[in-house]
Amino acid sequence: MDSSPKPQYLEDQEAQTKTGGKRGGWITLPFIVATMLGLGLAVNGTTSNMLVYLLKEYHVDGVKAAQIANVVRGSLNLVPIAGAVLSDSYLGCFPVILAGAAINVLAFVLFTLTAALPSLRPPHCTLSSVECQQGSPGQLFVLYAAICLLAIGAGGTRFNIATMGADQFSSTRDKDSFFNWYLVFLYASFMLGDTAIVYIQDSVSWAVGFGVCLATTAFGTIMLLLGVCYYRMPATKASPYTELARVIVAAVRKGSIKVGGAQGSVQYNVGAGAVVDPSGDGAPSKSLRFLNRAAMITTSHKSSVSGDASAGAWRLCTVQQVEDLKAVVSVFPLWSSGILLFMSIGVMIGMIVLQALAMDRSVGPHFSIPAGSVGVSCRVSFILATLVLDRVIFPLWRKITGGTPPTPLQRVGIGHVLNVGALVAAALVERRRLAQPGVPMSVMWLLFPMGIAGVGEALHFPGNMAFYYQEFPKTLRSLATAMAPMLVALGFFSSTMFMDVVTRVTVWLPENIDHGRLDNVYWTLAAVGTFNFAYFLACDRRYKYHNRAAM
Template sequence: MEMESSSPGSQLKPPVELEQQETKDKAGRKRGGWVTLPFIAGSMIGLGLAINGTTSNLLLYLLKEYNVESIQAAQIANIVRGSLNLVPVAGAVVSDSYFGCFPVVLAGTAINVLAFVLFTLTAALPSLRPAHCAPPPAACQHATGGQLAVLYAAVCLLAIGTGGTRFNVATLGADQFSSPRAQDVFFNWYFVFLYGSFIVGDTAIVYLQDGVSWVLGFSVCLAATVVSLVMLLLGARYYRMPAPKGSPYTDLARVVVAAVRKARVDVAGGRQVQYYVGDGAAAADPGSDGAPSKRLRFLNRAAMITANDDSSTDAPARGHGSSGWRLCTVQQVEDLKSLLGVLPLWSSGIFVSLSIGLMIGMMILQALVMDRSLGPRFQIPAGSMTVCALAAFIAVTPVFDRAVFPLWRRATGAVPTPLQRVGLGHVVNIAGVVAAALVERRRLGVVRAHNGANEPNGWVTPMSVLWLLVPLGVVGVGEALHFPGNMAFYYQEFPKTLRSTATAMAPLLVALGFYLSTAFVDVVRRVTKWLPENINQGRLDNVYWAVAVGATANFGYFLVCVSLYKSRVK
């Protein structure tokens, strides 16, 4: 039912115990292997803490410095987060089709440097912000078009730079290894370093920006991106850089066109059908080596040799000449099938991302009206609350690798496959949403007990913000299962020519989740009274319960998709 993972125990060994898998360039220098990890990790950490620290605090930046109303600020912040995870898809297309990973990552890092130059200027120059005003924001002066243009320019540059870096870095790292075993371990380390940088961003950067100075906070982000650029360049001599072989998306389009052009070809009559495998060779159906699979049989027509194709079987079918749009190779057909076969499973992750996006936005608003004090002088920044999910991710990853997965192996004879980990992540995510609903129900009970619903917006509930750590921690455990599992699954199942696209499929889920959570909140506000501007007067717990019901139904859909899926990995 599930795809085969790497060999048993592959996830249990540290990187130093895995094969180095190095290659040599023309000058005899070794390239690839674990020697590249410090440079890739250093670059990743610098970008991660700067980008995530800024996006986590963007809601507060809009509230405090641009006088935006709370729900509107949460919606804008969610759209920005979605964009930062959507643009990597375009970065993956450019990488796979034209330039390869390293040049795209290098350009993206440089663009991020420019983005933080602009962010620093918005904080340093009073003319780029509206006049400071105490709440409520509705009575304050709003930003001018020019001021918003500079801010949104910084956000756009940040999105473009992140599109070139965040998940192309994952592909660049995985390209340094040849075996699925080493690649799987790399993805685990990739997320540990990435989420570790997120923790620093959500704590140190958020504190500097909100608690000390926005200018200082953005300046530190700028310095971190410069260091990231330097680390990336220092490791260039060690990287393996597979050259792109032209746009793989053109090949996929050729398969569709060729299959449609042959839609009316009669394959009955008992004659043996021949399929083109390349280099003038053909395979017979059924059962011969090299013949296409039986799934999505209509697409097999693209590789079927007809009378009009007989004279062109000696021509390359990979994009040269007119035959490429009428006759494709079996491999091209199977590449498209593998891509289409993954899509139902991929779509089952959208609702998981929706629930996470909703919780992140709403819990920052919850934190703003809860007791955030730790001791007499320190308050937890509201934008730092999501760090609990990141910390849980990092904390449980070695526990899974060293304790849970070995027990799983003893019980079943194999470590859990990527799809099994994704399924467990669905279940844990549902538990996290339920926990969020229960915590909010308790908070609203405290509000009613103190007659807080009649207090003005911003009244602080006498309930510790630490209660939010429970649902966020559970969600982080779920992410430790389904996010690396998804990325390993896509990387192994996608055609080799689409490896950057494979690693961008996971952030595309996150992007859709943030966008859909924004749309979901809009719908809830239109048809219910659960989300007023003053959440102390609302029923956010009902929103969480509705999401929990939807996530449960979505898990059933995931199980159906898994039962129907046939892996391309043998």
């Protein structure tokens, strides 16, 4: 009898047969896409217009409102990491997504109440002045409770919908195809949120706008439930994060233990009780050598190596576990270079809304572009750039280089450069706007820097995700896909701190930006971005790939 291991797709099919027939496949796509569209449209439409809601309905100062809005955006990208860990290690994707969707429904119930009930917001103020009454502690508590529920709900859905969708397919080709469709529909939901939801909130009423968000969220939740009989739901396995912790604990515990055997004959545990010499292929790599102690076989458990459990999982790890942790740790210098990149994006997104409010937003005699919708130009630019890159630029690159595609880090580096270019363009536009006091400048000028930022994002954001996915161990793929969104979260949090420092130290960001020097803020960020790009290049030069074949 053939004792070779079965391919993964056969194991998946057998597991599905045992649980009651064949599940998964493309039949699940409509349910997953509808869920994502319903939730994404509501969440993104609300966050895009959060700054305007705080300004107009709660009379929060402009810069402070931008900071709050960036904290919300950061939380929406940070909290989902907890949801990904929870689903990977304990519950599975579907229960976490369902719980997150239900929490989002509750969040939009609260948002709708804040807009519909006058007692839950300050009295209406027609003119922006010091006399405008801000929200009471009770009113702000309800608003912030809705925001917290929105972030918690997104924590259960934002990453896990993509993971559950990929779980429906066995072949790599189908999974790649699903991710392409996922990104298309994801950004389509962002665009609908930035335009339709924002327009309803600004031009009809906030209550109706939040009511529509509530309806689309409920629709997405219902579609998720309707597809339950078709979903493939793999059982959760042991937490890979625990294995990483075991390596650290074992290395620390054995920091002062004398290694068994003579000098030069240190032995390592390669799994299944095997023992190899460090000069052999099974020895740990030479990088981050202090972690190698976790796999060293000491005198205390050399006699019990054949039973790893008796040796203690928190005292003796395998060489593969050590290498998995090294793979994670080694990407952090490159990963850290993305924080300042997304910090500048966070500042630009918040400030461009304030610029739009001070500019001429009319398009013809009967229509005015909502300030919160200006950011949709970045979404459009992202989608168009992605199509051009995938269909034109990258194939041309392969022809020129003899079939070699651009590496993820090359795409990230070009994205860094374009982002600096977007900041320079934003500074020039703001300088022109300030040079014409009393003459409203067309909001269309803002489309230029936002378009450049969108092209840059089409390069650095997918490039980051591809890099982490390729370099991380297979057991940590969910963490890998969360690394890039984690940069978004930290970037938006950092943008809040950056604006706070600028407000305290300079006079560039007063409450009325017409009296400030926002262009100097953009020039400063462009300088920081240039320095950060140099740091990225230094990290790239020193990095040693763990999976060069996948590049």
